[in-house]
Amino acid sequence: MKRITSYHIIYISALLSILSACSKDDNPGNNQSQYMLVAESASSNSMFNVKFYAKDSLFVGYNKVFFMLYEKSSGSQVTQAEINFRPIMDMVTFKHACPVENPSGTADANGYFEGAVMFSMPGYDGSWSLSADVVANGKTDSIYFPLARVIPTNPVKKIVVIDSLSNGSGGWIISKYPVSLVEPDKWNVGNNNFEITVNKMASMMSFPTINDMTIAITPEMPSMGHGSPNNVNPIPVSDGHYSGTVNFTMTGAWRVHLDFTRDGRAIGKNAYFDISF
Amino acid sequence: MKKYSFVMLMALFAHPVAGQGHTPAYKLTADTILLGDVTISSSIPVNNSQIEKFYRTNSFSTIDNLTAHLEGVSLIKRGAYAMEPQLNGFSAGELNITIDGIKMFGACTDKMDPVTSYLEPANLKTVTLEHGTNCGLHGNNVGGSIDLALKDPENNGLHAFSGSIMTGYESVSNGRNLLFSAGHSKNKWAWGLNGVYRKNGNYRAGNGERINHSQFEKYNFHSVLLYTADSFSSVRTDILWDFAHDVGYPALPMDVSRARAYLAAAEYKREKGWYDLKVKIYYNSVFHQMDDSGRDSLFFLNDRVPGKRDSVYMRMDMPGRSRTFGGYFQGLFRIGVKNSLTVKIDNYTNSSLAEMTMHMRYPGYPAEPPMYLQTWPDVTRNVSGIFLSDLHTFNNKVSLTVNGRIDLGTDRFGSSVARDQFSVFNYELSRRYSNITKGFNASLRYHILKPLLVEIQSGVSERVPTISERYGFYLYNAYDGYDYVGNPGLRTEKSVSGRTEFTYFRKGLKISLAGSVSLLRDYIMGVTDTTIPPMNFYTNGLRVYSNIRNVKMFSTDLQVLYRLSNGLSFYLLSKYTFGQIGTSAPLPLIPPFMNSVTVSYEWKQWTFQADNETAFRQDRINRAYSETRSPGYSVFNLKASLHLMPKRSMIDVSAGVTNLFNRDYYEHLDWGRIPRPGRSVNILLKYTF
Numbered sequence: 001m002k003r004i005t006s007y008h009i010i011y012i013s014a015l016l017s018i019l020s021a022c023s024k025d026d027n028p029g030n031n032q033s034q035y036m037l038v039a040e041s042a043s044s045n046s047m048f049n050v051k052f053y054a055k056d057s058l059f060v061g062y063n064k065v066f067f068m069l070y071e072k073s074s075g076s077q078v079t080q081a082e083i084n085f086r087p088i089m090d091m092v093t094f095k096h097a098c099p100v101e102n103p104s105g106t107a108d109a110n111g112y113f114e115g116a117v118m119f120s121m122p123g124y125d126g127s128w129s130l131s132a133d134v135v136a137n138g139k140t141d142s143i144y145f146p147l148a149r150v151i152p153t154n155p156v157k158k159i160v161v162i163d164s165l166s167n168g169s170g171g172w173i174i175s176k177y178p179v180s181l182v183e184p185d186k187w188n189v190g191n192n193n194f195e196i197t198v199n200k201m202a203s204m205m206s207f208p209t210i211n212d213m214t215i216a217i218t219p220e221m222p223s224m225g226h227g228s229p230n231n232v233n234p235i236p237v238s239d240g241h242y243s244g245t246v247n248f249t250m251t252g253a254w255r256v257h258l259d260f261t262r263d264g265r266a267i268g269k270n271a272y273f274d275i276s277f
Numbered sequence: 278m279k280k281y282s283f284v285m286l287m288a289l290f291a292h293p294v295a296g297q298g299h300t301p302a303y304k305l306t307a308d309t310i311l312l313g314d315v316t317i318s319s320s321i322p323v324n325n326s327q328i329e330k331f332y333r334t335n336s337f338s339t340i341d342n343l344t345a346h347l348e349g350v351s352l353i354k355r356g357a358y359a360m361e362p363q364l365n366g367f368s369a370g371e372l373n374i375t376i377d378g379i380k381m382f383g384a385c386t387d388k389m390d391p392v393t394s395y396l397e398p399a400n401l402k403t404v405t406l407e408h409g410t411n412c413g414l415h416g417n418n419v420g421g422s423i424d425l426a427l428k429d430p431e432n433n434g435l436h437a438f439s440g441s442i443m444t445g446y447e448s449v450s451n452g453r454n455l456l457f458s459a460g461h462s463k464n465k466w467a468w469g470l471n472g473v474y475r476k477n478g479n480y481r482a483g484n485g486e487r488i489n490h491s492q493f494e495k496y497n498f499h500s501v502l503l504y505t506a507d508s509f510s511s512v513r514t515d516i517l518w519d520f521a522h523d524v525g526y527p528a529l530p531m532d533v534s535r536a537r538a539y540l541a542a543a544e545y546k547r548e549k550g551w552y553d554l555k556v557k558i559y560y561n562s563v564f565h566q567m568d569d570s571g572r573d574s575l576f577f578l579n580d581r582v583p584g585k586r587d588s589v590y591m592r593m594d595m596p597g598r599s600r601t602f603g604g605y606f607q608g609l610f611r612i613g614v615k616n617s618l619t620v621k622i623d624n625y626t627n628s629s630l631a632e633m634t635m636h637m638r639y640p641g642y643p644a645e646p647p648m649y650l651q652t653w654p655d656v657t658r659n660v661s662g663i664f665l666s667d668l669h670t671f672n673n674k675v676s677l678t679v680n681g682r683i684d685l686g687t688d689r690f691g692s693s694v695a696r697d698q699f700s701v702f703n704y705e706l707s708r709r710y711s712n713i714t715k716g717f718n719a720s721l722r723y724h725i726l727k728p729l730l731v732e733i734q735s736g737v738s739e740r741v742p743t744i745s746e747r748y749g750f751y752l753y754n755a756y757d758g759y760d761y762v763g764n765p766g767l768r769t770e771k772s773v774s775g776r777t778e779f780t781y782f783r784k785g786l787k788i789s790l791a792g793s794v795s796l797l798r799d800y801i802m803g804v805t806d807t808t809i810p811p812m813n814f815y816t817n818g819l820r821v822y823s824n825i826r827n828v829k830m831f832s833t834d835l836q837v838l839y840r841l842s843n844g845l846s847f848y849l850l851s852k853y854t855f856g857q858i859g860t861s862a863p864l865p866l867i868p869p870f871m872n873s874v875t876v877s878y879e880w881k882q883w884t885f886q887a888d889n890e891t892a893f894r895q896d897r898i899n900r901a902y903s904e905t906r907s908p909g910y911s912v913f914n915l916k917a918s919l920h921l922m923p924k925r926s927m928i929d930v931s932a933g934v935t936n937l938f939n940r941d942y943y944e945h946l947d948w949g950r951i952p953r954p955g956r957s958v959n960i961l962l963k964y965t966f
Binding site for chain 2: 189191227229248253
């Protein structure tokens with residue numbers, strides 16, 4: 001008798017899930033509100049109108065950014081364009097940039113050109129700006145967005161691994177590697193994709209990607225003094241990106257320790273990202 | 278193959294064999310019935326047996342005092358409350374513990390609430406034991422079954438309203454106890470109510486030490502309503518509610534702030550000459566809130582930086598829920614004078630969910646986000662079974678019972694949590710897990726001589742892993758200090774068992790000697806896995822439930838009851854259990870040889886009783902499971918009681934001393950070697966109307 005009941009329940013819940021699935025299909029999501037509009041501006045020579053979106057408030061770390069491009073004269077949306085980001089931090093006495101990932105030449109189905117900016121420090125009242133060179137439909141122009149705020153996060157989502165090597169004559173060769181955490185939409189108990197980006201600070205303005213770093217991860221729950229099994233060390237998956245698996249056995253405050261090795265030398269021993277969920 | 282074996286089983290039942298021993302072939306003489314019920318049908322009539330006199334009314338004892346004195350039963354102790362029964366070395370999932378066939382499961386992942394903890398002796402009519410694989414009536418299992426039948430409406434014939442009220446005091450724990458039982462019958466209706474209130478403080482051990490966190494307080498009610506339609510059929514409903522709070526567990530790092538169970542059952546019974554029918558449906562719900570709010574919450578952690586120690590405040594909540602809904606149909610058919618066939622068809626669905634949330638705060642910092650996991654992910658287990666048994670009486674000396682059962686069990690998950698959690702072990706859970714288990718047993722009763730009865734039983738059976746063993750996620754075991762993780766790939770635990778029992782009875786003397794052997798394959802126990810890091814700063818490591826190739830168990834018990842006509846009686850119970858993994862390693866948590874002797878003397882309205890409980894030292898220990906040697910002990914108890922019968926009522930007054938010589942001792946199965954209570958003076962007053 002109970003079996004019939006439980007089958008009924010399963011049947012009803014199956015029915016409900018089909019119904020709810022149908023109703024979802026009937027209302028396709030409004031893609032316009034998928035991202036947050038950061039700024040909107042015309043390009044310097046008024047060739048394009050550009051809408052600048054992000055997933056969230058801009059922060060120090062790996063920000064996915066989205067451009068939507070319109071030809072100013074016709075108002076039509078541009079789906080093929082070459083966009084090169086040029087973020088600048090103006091510190092009055094000097095300026096520096098930060099690593100970026102430029103969008104591919106083709107917009108996605110919703111018209112977004114997707115790229116990324118790894119802001120290296122907080123900024124207020126336009127100290128950070130994001131410029132971009134745009135080449136589309138045979139026209140070349142540039143756009144300039146002063147950024148009101150780039151906020152620091154706690155815990156941090158960007159670290160700098162510093163490698164110092166003696167040059168043999170009393171000086172040091174210092175290499176700085178900005179490392180950013182590419183956050184998934186949600187951290188879960190269980191398997192999680194763990195992705196980071198690694199660049200090298202070649203100069204104040206140049207941050208080439210690094211693809212020959214060896215990375216080991218060790219998650220730990222500092223307050224419990226324990227880790228988790230079966231983690232997979234990140235390996236290069238695309239230009240500057242390393243992806244692995246981190247396992248969390250419970251919710252709470254986790255710390256993922258990172259050990260970096262390059263050219264056979266261990267660098268940046270005490271690096272970590274804190275992840276709370 | 279499955280179909281084939283089922284047909285085979287059916288074919289076997291078609292033979293004129295089998296039976297469950299409902300009707301003993303021999304009537305025992307009056308003075309042996311008391312113990313006779315213990316050994317012959319392994320059933321204790323709690324209301325009027327010698328055992329009851331010895332151990333129940335004796336010290337208004339908890340159910341644990343009662344079960345401890347059953348043949349083959351020992352108790353695993355974690356606190357003063359809710360001890361876990363162990364039968365011939367089997368415990369937890371290896372035993373069917375049922376309430377008149379009702380399946381009920383504790384909600385604590387640490388086995389702190391065995392089903393027996395939600396019952397009181399005051400609720401019970403009988404306790405029925407089956408040993409080894411011969412427990413198929415209540416489900417396929419390897420260790421046996423303990424079935425506790427709830428009390429009928431009280432009717433002592435004195436009044437339309439009848440009942441008793443009992444109050445007692447225990448000095449060692451400042452324990453106050455109130456027990457009551459009442460009944461009212463009118464025409465075809467009968468109603469009974471019984472219950473208990475207990476409040477115990479921290480007890481003092483034999484060495485004078487106060488054992489902190491050994492307190493408890495509990496309330497228990499059982500109501501039964503019986504409607505007897507005619508001389509053949511009746512309808513009965515039972516409602517049981519049990520609530521304990523502020524229960525301390527000195528051997529564990531946590532206590533229980535609340536443990537609540539309720540049970541409702543309805544039963545229809547029809548007994549008409551050649552057949553007895555019983556249909557029962559039931560529902561029960563258990564909620565168990567384990568937490569450490571009564572403990573010091575300041576911990577010291579070793580930081581990653583060597584040598585640095587941090588203080589941290591930690592709180593842990595571990596609520597667990599278990600709900601079971603089920604029913605069964607049971608029929609006994611007397612076919613001719615020689616056969617009685619029992620058929621039982623049953624089904625139950627149990628849902629279990631246990632959570633753990635840790636709250637951590639470093640002094641001077643805001644609290645960390647809560648750490649949450651599900652130690653029992655939301656699992657629903659449905660088990661359907663069919664049991665057939667035939668008792669064939671060859672002649673007035675020999676009878677044979679053959680029985681068999683097939684169970685179909687299916688586990689399903691209520692959420693994706695189980696799947697997510699197990700993904701950290703690179704283990705992909707299936708959507709559901711199913712098992713078919715089979716059990717088959719035969720038992721022979723042979724009355725060799727008039728005063729000598731031999732019973733031989735043998736059988737095979739298997740059991741499905743428990744929820745903990747299959748899906749448990751970081752279950753901390755305070756005994757060995759390891760976290761246990763379930764293993765969904767576990768095979769069923771299989772057993773071949775045999776038991777022989779000799780009973781000799783003559784006038785006031787009764788001697789019973791029994792021996793059980795179980796050979797287990799795919800025995801389930803935790804095996805250390807060093808590839809998985811420990812979960813906690815206080816755990817030794819991690820163990821994964823695994824199938825061990827083979828385990829042997831042997832247990833024997835001797836009972837002697839001797840009653841002289843001058844009011845003097847003597848009772849002896851000796852138990853010994855032996856367990857071995859493979860060829861050499863001892864099985865952990867096996868009690869040593871134990872002996873219990875009681876001498877009582879009745880004189881007019883007085884009863885005087887002295888008993889002694891002696892345990893040998895246990896040297897057969899398994900160090901890998903953190904077992905340590907336990908010394909032997911010997912404890913004496915004294916009691917005197919007076920039975921008065923004023924007009925249409927009875928008054929019982931008794932006073933006693935337990936642990937007379939204030940021995941500082943513990944039993945081998947006591948976790949954490951927490952000393953047992955020291956000398957205690959008990960006073961009891963019972964009024965029956």
